[in-house]
Amino acid sequence: MEKVKILDDVCKGCGLCTTVCPKKIMVLSKDRINAKGYSPVEIIDMDACISCAACAKMCPDAVLSIYK
Amino acid sequence: MTTVFEKPKRFISEKMHYCPGCTHGTAHRLVAEVIEELGMNDRAVGVAPVGCSVFAYNYLDYDMYQAAHGRAPAVATGAKRVHPDNLVFTYQGDGDLASIGAAEIVHAAARGENITAIFINNAIYGMTGGQMAPTTLVGQSTTTSPYGRDASLCGHPIRVSEMLATLDGAAYIERVSLHDVPNINKAKRAIKKAFQTQIDKKGFSMVELLSTCGTNWGKSPIEAIEWLKSDMIPQYPLGVYKEVD
């Protein structure tokens, strides 16, 4: 199980999570769009994730679930 | 693996109609988290307003009302008087609460109604397309103040938390912000204190949450957060404005 579960098709690509991640491992996808037509967030380096959940708390749409 | 963060059970968030980056979703989640942590899932009853959050009854899985514009505190009064042991809250925007609903929120607070108002202040009318609100800043451009709000023409914004704090029936009033994680954490604590105030029957409680409306401010979600910090907080200082023992 991953440290971060992303509800890909719920993400609206607002980018707020990318601004609060202390490890700077979150980016909005550059090459794909989800079912809603947004560029969803992706984790570029899951190993660096410290499960701080800042992204999940910042996300208005409860896209992210965090595990340790 | 242990769970560090999962959304609360009573928050139905998969199909919310809010714009990308709109902090309504965050506010909804905090309300649902607090109600769950207080063990009040079965007894929470919410009153949705007219505004972007008119469909809050679809996203918050409690018995809910949808109220006429501005009248949520009166509806909540009726609901709470019938079932005083329920946790009754209103969820209102700045047009709903501070414009058409000004009388209702003042009198609910004055009566010391044991209800909690969750006040989403984003300085604009969202759902109807970006008109001026009672909390719109001087100089702020909206669809009904296209040259920027002119104080000599239509006055100054209302600081609701400060205003209601003057009422003896108001037991707990705090203004918080949703612009970053530390402030979101503070906002959650404020919501918890407000609901606890209701549970302890101390009187009226309100949390004013400074929020963004990127779409009608003409800003991206991240730009909107910045404007909240730079322009809204100086006008609407954060802090506790009323707290009775």
Add this chain to the structure above:
Amino acid sequence: MSKVLMKGNEAIAEAAIKAGCKFFFGYPITPQNQIPEYMSKRMPQVGGTFLQAESEVAAINMVYGASGAGARVMTSSSSPGISLKQEGISYIACAELPCVIVNIVRSGPGLGGILPSQADYFQSVKGGGHGDYRLIVYAPASVQEAADLVMESFEVSDYYRVPAMILGDGMIGQMMEPVEFKAPKKRNLPPKVWAATGWDGKSRKKAIINSLYIQAEEMSAVCNRLDGVYKQIAKNETLYEEYMMDDAQICIVAYGTTSRICKNAITTARDNGIKVGLIRPITVWPYPTDVIKKAASKVDHFLAIEMSMGQMVEDVRLAVNGEKPVSFYGTTGGVVPTPEGIYDEIKKIAEGK
């Protein structure tokens, strides 16, 4: 049960309490102030809640809240205050919430006067609020009838989940008459499983007290379903009185206190050989259309009499449907018709003028 001499407003309030109404939200306005005042004294005595709201608007929304929570609840006001309540009434009707709304009618339009009138007929039965809805509207003609109808209205409103209105006037509200509180016919009322009482997530459907239907098909379905309920009400709940109609050649149609003045005029007319009778709607919605329609085949002439510029007369015309002539006589502004004035009108018709 013994009779007590009571002011109409107070009898209305006591009848509500006897009917199990435990919540009252109101606001002062003449000539109904005795209703909230009486409630403020009596509600605490019966363990109920009285609250003077900040406005009539707030009061009707408190009714929405309390009714949505499953309680029997009432509000009262007079004409301008009922105008203020219209949005709330429309919401209540759409959300199918039972409640009783009392209008002690004063003269209008505008701030008007404080004397009696019947100029809120259109407001009461032809909308008032926006959208496709109806209220069950009761028009008592005496303090006793007001008490009876208040008690009945709680049963009917709960049964159909349709708000009920008591259409009184300043005379009914202010005069004192003997009244006896009799329980109405009890109906088989289902439990209010639709009420917002707190939800455990499983034991029933989530309760949403709502009137928002963004999808046209959904809104249409609601309106059509409500129409089915209104048709049932029209079939089962129409109340009226026929007075001296067996041999009547002239039929007066009047409701409320006006009907009593008409009865005086009818006595004079009969003494003078004029065969005149009265059909008195007791529910003005549903309106006794069929009764009037049937009378149209027997009488020569209809005379609608109201304390207004002519509102209910339109429903008489609809019912008569051109079969016979329909005349109107009214006084307005707080002016109350006299038996002599009414008799003069009857005479004019009898003499073919």
